[in-house]
Amino acid sequence: MKHSRGRVLDITTLADLDRRLAAGARSLAGWRVLGLDLTARGPALLERSLAQSLFLGCEFADGDDEAVRRAGGVVLHDIPGIPVDPYRASLYAPRDLYDAPRYADSLDARAYAWSRSGGNHEEALAQALHDHHVDEALEAWVSGRAVVGVMGGHALERGTEGYADAARLGHSLGRRLTVATGGGPGAMEAANLGAFVPDGLDEALATLAAVPSFRPDVGAWARAGFEVVDRVGGAGRESLGIPTWHYGHEPPNVLATAVAKFFRNAPREAVLLEVCDAGIVFLPGAGGTVQEVFQDACENYYADASAVAPMVLVGRRHWTEDLPAWPLLQALARGRPMEPHVHLVDSVEEAAELVVDVVSRRDAG
Structure with a gap:
């Protein structure tokens, strides 16, 4: 558990993003935008300073993700084929893990089976990102x-x-x-x-x-x-x-x-x-x-x-x-x-x- 200095702001809804942009935000430094559909927001984002901003699991219109990277933002897309959300912004509730009538079908069981399957560097990255955000x-x-x-x-x-x-x-x-x-x-x-x-x-x-x-x-x-x-x-x-x-x-x-x-x-x-x-x-x-x-x-x-x-x-x-x-x-x-x-x-x-x-x-x- 690491304590960070400075402002870190999690944006988890489009309504919150739009409100903050409309209020006049000119820099997204310290913003973490999590899992949003940004296909219609590229122009508004690129009008701002994007240095030290982070976009996790977001969807962009063609080319906008590369434009955000060139502007200084960090973009990490969803990693396919994994059962957990590596960018989750909250702790689990028990029913999040036991989300199916049969335990073998539950998120908890599927995540365990996936974690034991060997995997590649993308899956190792997904686990590290997941643990970082849970922390x-x-x-x-x-x-x-x-x-x-x-x-x-x-x-x-x-x-x-x-x-x-x-x-x-x-x-x-x-x-x-x-x-x-x-x-x-x-x-x-x-x-x-x-x-x-x-x-x-x-x-x-x-x-x-x-x-x-x-x-x-x-x-x-x-x-x-x-x-x-x-x-x-x-x-x-x-x-x-x-x-x-x-x-x-x-x-x-x-x-x-x-x-x-x-x-x-x-x-x-x-x-x-x-x-x-x-x-x-x-x-x-x-x-x-x-x-x-x-x-x-x-x-x-x-x-x-x-x-x-x-x-x-x-x-x-x-x-x-x-x-x-x-x-x-x-x-x-x-x-x-x-x-x-x-x-x-x-x-x-x-x-x-x-x-x-x-x-x-x-x-x-």
């Missing part, structure tokens, strides 16, 4: 929100006590903060669920428990989630999921109200940690969760004292015996500004209370 949309979405991350294992099934604990954690955190997860199944879905449901969490857990896993039927699993979403309706609280098609065999959960889905996993992991300015709670997990613990620890290890965010590991036995990451994390933190910000607790209630208390004191100070 920019994510930066805009998190602005002004205090975001807390919840990390944990994808294998945790609905109907288990661990799943219910993760949901209760998300519920407690979601009253005060915006919950962000990796956007997948298991503990991630449970935390998004808890954050989303303002009341009636036990009823929602019972509904989901009827379809414990996305295996063997992703569609049935998603439909149970949408049943909860539709029941809660507009009363639901917002939360964020940041999944990746790199792990496309793990479908995105439908309980996150906003979804920043990336093709490349490495920038997605970095962004997921970066947006969590209110800290991260790590539930018991395996390889992926351990990676996230120490990736976050690395960020905190080198951070200025004012930028260190809380790290809370839940499950004393898991993190000291099953996967003893805690002793190493303690040793790494010793004597550093991060030392008072790493915690090991036994319950999700303790974790939620600790994070909310830290954020409250930070805001009060």
